Amino acid sequence: MAPFQGFGDKAIAFLKALDFHQNREWFLENRDIFEKHLKEPLGDLVEELTERFAKAGLPFKGDRVKSLFRIKRDTRFSRDKAPYNRHLSALLSVSGSKWDESGCFYVCIGLPGVRDCYAGVAWWSPRPALLAAMRQSIVDEPERFRAMVAALKKNGLTFSDHDRLKRNPRGFETVNGPDLVAAIRNRHFVVRMEIDPAEITDPALADRLFDFAMRARPLID
Template sequence: MTSFTGFGPKALPFFEALKFHQTKAWFDENRGLYESDVLEPMTALIEDLTVAFARKKIPLKGDGKRSIFRLHRDVRFSKDKSPYKTHAGAVMTRSGDKKDPGLLYIHIDPTGCFAAAGFYRPEPPTLAAFRKAMLANPRKAEALAAKLEKSDLPLRTFDQLTRVPRGFEALKDGPLDGLVRMKSLVVQEDLPERLVRSPKLADTIIDFAARARPLLDFGWQAVD
């Protein structure tokens, strides 16, 4: 196993160039750069985080084969037929399966790198269980939101219903009005470019995961 030492100095420039060279010929010519500066560091990062999380009893894990998203885009139902994504992403979950609810996501992108955690557009039964947990114990849900705020990880509000969903009217106009309308329950931390190239990125993500843990625990308890 190779220890993570940072993403390569050409990782972000590679994706910048890929925006303008969406051809197999160009990618094949630069495949070695992608593997050395993006894929290998991401694999090492995921493996190092898996070991660190196990030591800290944070129930998240992954590996290079299952955790990292393919660079090729699924263009079957898209008007944009560009074959390649212009960022790298990886997911860690309790089982290591990308589809397992409750995740840590790492995003490497020249327009902005970040780590995120929580429940991104979960399946309807999972989201319903989350909302029922809020309704059953509103004080616990309020305390969760306050704890995340205190940890500088406010819940993201990018994905909300315009009104409280049916069956949860008791939470309307109260402290949980915004929370129960969310379709994704996610916290995020931006990662500066200099940090992405540093081995310290792993420690930053470990700290982020620990601060995001209350959100993950609340959701897991709701769906298990």
């Protein structure tokens, strides 16, 4: 495992140029910049975090091959036909698969204002049966849920309200209390850390991401 030395100083500039050009010929001409400044460092970061998470008893793992998402987009069902993403991202999970439903640690290096640079600990779009069970657990054990929220808040983290339902889901119509209503309307359970693009070249980014995962531990547990 190569220690994470930070992303290359051309990482964001490459993504900006890729956003402008968006063609295969330009990408192939500049692929060495992509590999050196983005893909290889992200692989190093995934493997370093996997090792550090294991030592700390955090359940997420990955590797430099399976954990990274492709820079090339699948445009078959998208209105946006641009062939390349404006970001590069990776996901660590309990099984090491990108499709694990047991929660994940996600990191994204992207263009400010487009996809941004950030990390998240999440249960993202759980399948319906799992989401219903999570909602029922909140209703059945409200004080346990509130204790988790309080612990996250103490650690400087709050749940994202992204894509939250406008109304209570079916079967939960009678739930009341503002905090419980907000919780059961969630489609996802996510805490997030913003990453300053100016700091992605710093090897200490790995330390900040590890600290974020530890602060998210009430949700993980």
